Amino acid sequence: MNNESKLDTVKGAALTNQKSTKVSHSVSFLNKKKWKEAGLFTLFVGPVLLAFILIVLIPFFTGIYYAFTDWNGVTGSVKWVGLDNFKYLFTEDKQFQTSFILTTKYTVVAIILTNLIGFGLALLVAQKLKTKNVLRTVFFMPNLIGGLILGFIWQFIFVKGFASIGQLTGISVFELAWLGDAKTAFWGIVIVSVWQGAGYIMIIYIAALQNVPQELIEAARIDGANRFQVLRHITMPLVAPAVTICLFLTTASSFKVFDANLSLTNGGPFKSTEMLALNIYTEAFVNNRYGIGEAKALIFFIVVAAITVLQVTISKKKEVES
Amino acid sequence: MGNRYTWRTSIVEILALLLGLVFLVPFYYVISNSLKPFAEILTNTSALPKVLMFDNYVNAFEKLNFLTVFKNSLIITIGSNIVLVIFCSMAAYMLVRTKKKISNIIFMTFVAAMIIPFQSLMIPLIKTAGNLGLLNSMWGLVFMYLGFGSGMTIFLYHGFIKGIPLELEEAAIIDGCTRFGVFWRIVFPLLKPITVTIVILNSLWIWNDFLLPSLVLQDPELRTIPLATFFFFGQYTKQWDLALAALVIGIIPLLIFFFTMQKHIIQGITSGSIK
Numbered sequence: 001m002n003n004e005s006k007l008d009t010v011k012g013a014a015l016t017n018q019k020s021t022k023v024s025h026s027v028s029f030l031n032k033k034k035w036k037e038a039g040l041f042t043l044f045v046g047p048v049l050l051a052f053i054l055i056v057l058i059p060f061f062t063g064i065y066y067a068f069t070d071w072n073g074v075t076g077s078v079k080w081v082g083l084d085n086f087k088y089l090f091t092e093d094k095q096f097q098t099s100f101i102l103t104t105k106y107t108v109v110a111i112i113l114t115n116l117i118g119f120g121l122a123l124l125v126a127q128k129l130k131t132k133n134v135l136r137t138v139f140f141m142p143n144l145i146g147g148l149i150l151g152f153i154w155q156f157i158f159v160k161g162f163a164s165i166g167q168l169t170g171i172s173v174f175e176l177a178w179l180g181d182a183k184t185a186f187w188g189i190v191i192v193s194v195w196q197g198a199g200y201i202m203i204i205y206i207a208a209l210q211n212v213p214q215e216l217i218e219a220a221r222i223d224g225a226n227r228f229q230v231l232r233h234i235t236m237p238l239v240a241p242a243v244t245i246c247l248f249l250t251t252a253s254s255f256k257v258f259d260a261n262l263s264l265t266n267g268g269p270f271k272s273t274e275m276l277a278l279n280i281y282t283e284a285f286v287n288n289r290y291g292i293g294e295a296k297a298l299i300f301f302i303v304v305a306a307i308t309v310l311q312v313t314i315s316k317k318k319e320v321e322s
Numbered sequence: 323m324g325n326r327y328t329w330r331t332s333i334v335e336i337l338a339l340l341l342g343l344v345f346l347v348p349f350y351y352v353i354s355n356s357l358k359p360f361a362e363i364l365t366n367t368s369a370l371p372k373v374l375m376f377d378n379y380v381n382a383f384e385k386l387n388f389l390t391v392f393k394n395s396l397i398i399t400i401g402s403n404i405v406l407v408i409f410c411s412m413a414a415y416m417l418v419r420t421k422k423k424i425s426n427i428i429f430m431t432f433v434a435a436m437i438i439p440f441q442s443l444m445i446p447l448i449k450t451a452g453n454l455g456l457l458n459s460m461w462g463l464v465f466m467y468l469g470f471g472s473g474m475t476i477f478l479y480h481g482f483i484k485g486i487p488l489e490l491e492e493a494a495i496i497d498g499c500t501r502f503g504v505f506w507r508i509v510f511p512l513l514k515p516i517t518v519t520i521v522i523l524n525s526l527w528i529w530n531d532f533l534l535p536s537l538v539l540q541d542p543e544l545r546t547i548p549l550a551t552f553f554f555f556g557q558y559t560k561q562w563d564l565a566l567a568a569l570v571i572g573i574i575p576l577l578i579f580f581f582t583m584q585k586h587i588i589q590g591i592t593s594g595s596i597k
Contacts, residue, residue: 049413
């Protein structure tokens with residue numbers, strides 16, 4: 001219990017025992033104190049709460065309203081159209097459906113690869129290597145750079161670098177026009193995001209691996225367990241909480257991928273690699289169909305929120321178990 | 323597993339180094355080609371430059387208007403960090419120390435709103451921001467970062483402040499210090515470790531952010547580094563000599579930041595993600 005509210009109750013008790021002449025004076029004193037507290041509370045919490053309400057809450061709730069209108073952002077008229085936008089998305093808007101499926105596919109692939117490679121890198125640099133600090137830095141470095149610039153870097157690699165490697169080595173994979181074909185362009189985005197994300201995930205796994213007691217591993221080794229058995233039966237169960245964290249971190253970030261998508265392929269060729277976030281952006285700011293854009297954004301929000309709620313429930317459950 | 327450096331470890335080491343080189347290959351291509359004339363980029367993409375040529379850099383530096391762009395990124399990142407640290411630490415402190423229902427409701431709202439993806443509110447945001455006069459202004463953008471960053475920043479401060487004992491503050495209040503003074507003189511200095519984490523996480527996010535500034539800042543004079551890079555690439559498509567130099571210029575500030583703050587960055591990411 002907070003000591004100030006305790007003070008209040010003590011005062012309140014004292015108040016009832018006091019003679020009536022003093023009561024009015026004490027009440028005004030209490031009121032004054034309450035006002036002062038409320039004022040302090042407003043002073044401390046108010047500024048950021050104001051920014052939060054104006055920048056996050058109001059746009060979020062008006063956005064939900066706009067999802068049910070035909071708002072186009074240009075003309076002033078906003079007409080309520082009920083569920084028409086959603087009906088349109090699920091029956092007519094093939095691009096949205098393709099984007100949705102593509103984003104799901106991309107998310108699954110990116111989660112698996114980022115975590116496998118991230119975990120592998122963590123295992124690698126957790127060994128007693130002479131260059132482990134340098135290696136950590138190297139693996140982590142792509143993560144510093146924002147998705148936009150990374151996408152541009154890889155655009156050059158796919159267009160010029162790969163062609164050159166293909167010419168020099170004759171390996172056919174490098175001779176493909178990676179960004180010119182829907183399938184390889186998809187894998188292009190995957191490669192960029194894995195290259196960026198693996199180092200970040202590695203850092204979290206390293207922290208988890210460092211918490212595995214060395215004695216436990218040594219004891220198992222003495223008992224005759226081989227390296228793989230140690231990994232499977234000792235290390236893996238002990239880093240399981242970190243795996244949960246990493247899985248959901250990558251899920252959320254993959255599902256929301258935008259920057260690398262924009263700079264690497266810009267949704268091309270022919271919108272075949274347009275992920276959801278880019279699809280929403282194009283609908284709103286290129287096609288100027290704000291109402292439909294908002295309907296998409298609402299669906300997007302529901303999916304992201306569902307993933308996050310699932311994450312919180314699972315990690316809470318794990319905490320109780322352990 | 324002994325501490326000896328065995329032949330097995332050395333093989334792992336060589337493999338790890340090779341993998342490290344693979345990770346660096348994109349950087350090699352971008353940097354080595356940024357030092358070549360255009361024709362050489364097309365004919366000899368994989369080779370090292372025959373002569374080091376810095377013309378591309380001089381050119382890109384000017385065309386990017388890099389000094390202005392860099393200054394804008396710096397003002398926006400530093401400004402946002404300052405308001406985020408000041409107002410979120412104050413708010414988190416009050417929310418922890420005021421044991422009332424309203425504190426809990428406010429805190430939960432901040433945390434819950436962290437779920438909302440940016441795309442879900444950007445369309446009405448631009449309209450609201452237009453009405454409030456926040457568009458096309460760096461301070462408007464800073465105000466928006468205060469709104470968007472508040473959830474995570476308050477969440478991290480809140481968790482940290484809960485672990486700070488009340489006794490210190492009580493003693494200071496008895497000595498006649500005001501609540502405001504107690505917070506700034508006694509509590510805030512204790513928050514330093516979490517403040518470092520918060521500043522690093524927010525800096526990397528704000529410095530690299532593209533979508534929000536692209537919607538808010540229309541005036542070319544106000545562009546940040548990611549924005550300038552984006553428009554530069556659009557304008558000089560396939561002019562790789564200029565484009566690559568521009569990319570390298572855009573990355574350099576980040577690398578400097580990373581190498582000076584490496585230890586804090588790694589720690590910050592570890593503690594930020596686990597919470």
